[in-house]
Amino acid sequence: MDVISIPGLSAASALLGAEVVERKGAGHPDTLADGVAEAISRCYSRYCLDAFGAILHHNTDKTSLLGGAADVRFGHGELTAPIQVLVNGRITAALGDHTIPVADIVTTAAREYLASALPLLDANRWVDVRPRLTQASSPGAVSTPDSDKGEASRQRWFAPRTLDDLAERHRLFSNDTSAGVAYWPLGVAEQVALGVEEQLTSEAFRAEHPYYGTDIKLMVVRHGPRVQLTACVPQIARETPDLDTYVARRAQARDLIGELAATIAPEHHVTVAINTRDVDARPELYLTATGSSIESGDEGVVGRGNRANGLISMLRPWSAEGVSGKNPSYDVGKLYNLAAGEVARRLHAESGLDCAVALVSQSGRDLTDPWQAIVQASGPNAIPNARVRQTVADVMADLPALREQLLDGKLATA
Template sequence: MRNIEIDELGATPITERKVEVVERKGLGHPDYICDSIMNQVSVELSKEYMGRFGTIMHHNIDKGMLVAGEVKTKFGGGVILKPMRIIFGDRATFEVEGEFIDVNNIAIDTAKQWLRDNMRFVNPDLIEYQVEIASGSAELTDIFKRKNAILGANDTSAAVGYAPMTPTETIVLETEKHLNSPGFKERFPESGEDIKVMGLRIGNELQLTVADPLVDMFIESERGYFQKKDELLEEIKAYVSERTELRTSVYLNMLDREGRGMGGIYLTVTGTSAEDADSGQVGRGNRVNGIIPLNRPVSSEAAAGKNPVSHVGKIYNVLSHRIASEIYMNVPDLREVYVWLLSQIGEPIDQPKIAAAQVIMEKGSIGSVEKEINEVIDKELANIREFCMELAYGRIAVV
């Protein structure tokens, strides 16, 4: 029997609260870049371990950092003065039964490929790479040698997920994805990747503040910048207004000031502020459902880069959201669902110390749905090995 508890939550649903705040750090944000690259390193290491040894070995690549460089922006195209630096941190398995795993080159090659695939104006060969990954501790490494079908948790840690997403959360997420979509970039190549969307809902009014660095090679003058900015703003307004019933206001690049030259406009050489203005770090970006929902309980662990078979800071982070979604979609009469998972170090990850569901009912009583909720939680935990393999091969997003 699993330790499952179900409770009715006496709270006002988020959509009925007067104020809601939601943030999304986009594709080219330094924190998003760190999370994405370090998690992809975990995916590539998992593939390497599986392909060569038939199992995933100990690793956690969740202490990465992106150190900002230095550029000189210029109308028509600026120059890079000092390259960005990517630092890879924490632990991995470098040797198995006398066979060497080239962790350092896997990490660097993975970062270069991610940058090629996602950042149009960043040359990965001009970035500096610093690999500080070392071998793991004996006790944590030993977890992977115990040959259990379900590994023990490598930490005592808690996570929380929820469902459904609110209209505000959804539009914040979808707006950034639209602005960074290939089709949008084809129409507006001057739009950089380092897009951030901050949503504020007060009652039925939604205010979106968007930051989008324009790429200087497409901008010939200060006047040209503000013309392009106006075009982008109108495009964003049209997109948002068609996808929400809320009254909307959209603001773009609010630090801009006409007449101040380069000091009054948001220009970049490469499309990301990591080129000279802002460093990045794993765990400071979006939660695993793609947003930073300030009205919700959220997990404190950084999921990106952690190993997918024993590190509950990753597994439970993502799984709690999946379980909450499954409950919401399959159990009737629910307004909101919150799922809490707590591990105990060394115990099998499919047997959490507690798996708790808190629900806000649409109608009826908790007793009418308790059995169905229990069955959903039990089923998802029973299938945790398959879930971990989805994480291992990068089939589930964590940023």
């Protein structure tokens, strides 16, 4: 592992004169796509561990959602066309003679996740799951008379005869050349975006305010002590009897968001705009049957929404990798982004400095030995290379615990 540690992080939270931060809420179509992809990977992985003691090769990180259609009016909301879940990817369908019920796993996981995320959605009726899965190997399998004689060949990547055909059982290596990027601590606008959305989509808030949906989108701009926030907050049609009620609850949501943001950023001046596209006179309003625009033609795609830290922070370093749905055993697009976040947190805790971290993989290299580890810290002095090396090594040694958190659904990927 090459270690590069440099000072002068210009994107440190305390040095950013301005922040531009987006948060796509729990019911946003892109967040739903990430959640579906991760749920399928998690359920498939658990099945494999229970049946075989190992996770077989799979990836569902190209999953997308196509919105349905809905009949929405005051006091009434129902779907009229289903949401389509396009599960694009590759999943091992059998280990030797043991056939895996892939279609059942995929369909059940997708519907259960969407039913949990959108309780007003009848997932059995209005979710159409379309698995589009292959078992083709990635490039590298060159056919020769002897190419399939040995164990763990590329020829057997998605068609293993036994667990010995899983190459990572012999040596755990990086599946790709990629980079995981993260930073810590969060800035004021980032804390506001996360804190407000998490509160508005929490079970307690929804129980108290059943007329708000979860397809909430926040854009937060901070310039010095000034925080400006634009929010999109849907309302549930069947809980909203008329325009006056909608308008009153829109104002209530604006006030609640302002109060929450002021609590998170008490030394800042906060202003809130909400549902700025509404046209009351027509009316054109953010009124929904289920609380999400996925019900009415919107689309969601894995990796298009929040990064692994739950944010889209425009002036910070970040990776374009879609983390959700990737194999938790060895996929660096997932593991290195999450590991980089842990490295940044640990280095900040030890040094008190803001840290940005990039862990760069090299395809085929030992998974726990990144090709490059780059750390940039705030302040005039770099964190010593030896400290960085040890922290990265410690985090890599903890990858099994990270995998368990992923499999238990305790670690967010978007």
